[in-house]
Amino acid sequence: MTEEKTRELISRSLLKTSEGFADRLVEKVETQKAGRKKTNVLFLLSCIGCFMLLFLPVALIKSVNFSHIQLTLPPITIKVLCSLIVFITINRLIFLRKKILQERFN
Amino acid sequence: MRDRDTDAQVLKRIGEGDTSAFRIVVEKYKDTSFSLACSILKNPEDAEDALQEAFIKVYRNARQFRVDSLFSTWLYRIVVNTCLNAKEKNKSYVQEEVLKSKESGLKSGLDALIEEERRVYVLRALEIMKRDESLLLRLYYLCDLKVVEIVEITGFSESNIKVILHRARKNLSQLLEKLTGNDKRSLL
Known part of the structure; x- marks a missing residue:
């Protein structure tokens, strides 16, 4: 068989992907991109929370002054708030990871 | 040369996270890449899955692409390697399905x-x-x-x-x- 004949025959073997392949792929990439952004933000928040929880002195902030009112905080407030932030962000991170793994195996 | 420049520009945009540029690349190379994937995996569904994985790799690693090389070569290498890995994972596949053919025009x-x-x-x-x-x-x-x-x-x-x-x-x-x-x- 000649070169040209082979080329001509093989050019017939171009297969087409199923309809909407590109749409599905781009959608998947966009979802992953959004997921990664969310994960980064959550990770950063939990890091800040951990940092404050570990290194911030307990009685650093005793009161917060607004224009008309003065809010007096018990010394442990900041620590409790940080614990809450860390707890919530870590929970969200675990949930996101589960979702990503589910998508990967579907 | 012009094609090479265009691909390099599009790749740069993909590296910056532009999904519309990614769509251009997918539309341009999906059929030839799919044909290659079918050569290795001999099954359209598996080939499409592997191709999806390969294109996602391209999206993630677009920044690593060297402008002095040809984009198509880089892409086909990723497609071939991804398909070979998929084949390794799924060795029990029975080669019976006839590939669907569609005629355009x-x-x-x-x-x-x-x-x-x-x-x-x-x-x-x-x-x-x-x-x-x-x-x-x-x-x-x-x-x-x-x-x-x-x-x-x-x-x-x-x-x-x-x-x-x-x-x-x-x-x-x-x-x-x-x-x-x-x-x-x-x-x-």
């Missing part, structure tokens, strides 16, 4: 029928052929790559590629003769 009844028949014979022959043979035939004739570029993609030596190509041409001819039987003159 408008052709009149008989012409279209003959064209379609020819296409089915060629696809069937490529499906029966050894993986490396059909892959190299498609890389060389369908993707229009040079032997040096195929070396980069497959990792085979230049002389090995030439030998496999020679054998593949011979096998293709023999297989088409077997498959078409008496119709060979009218169809091929």
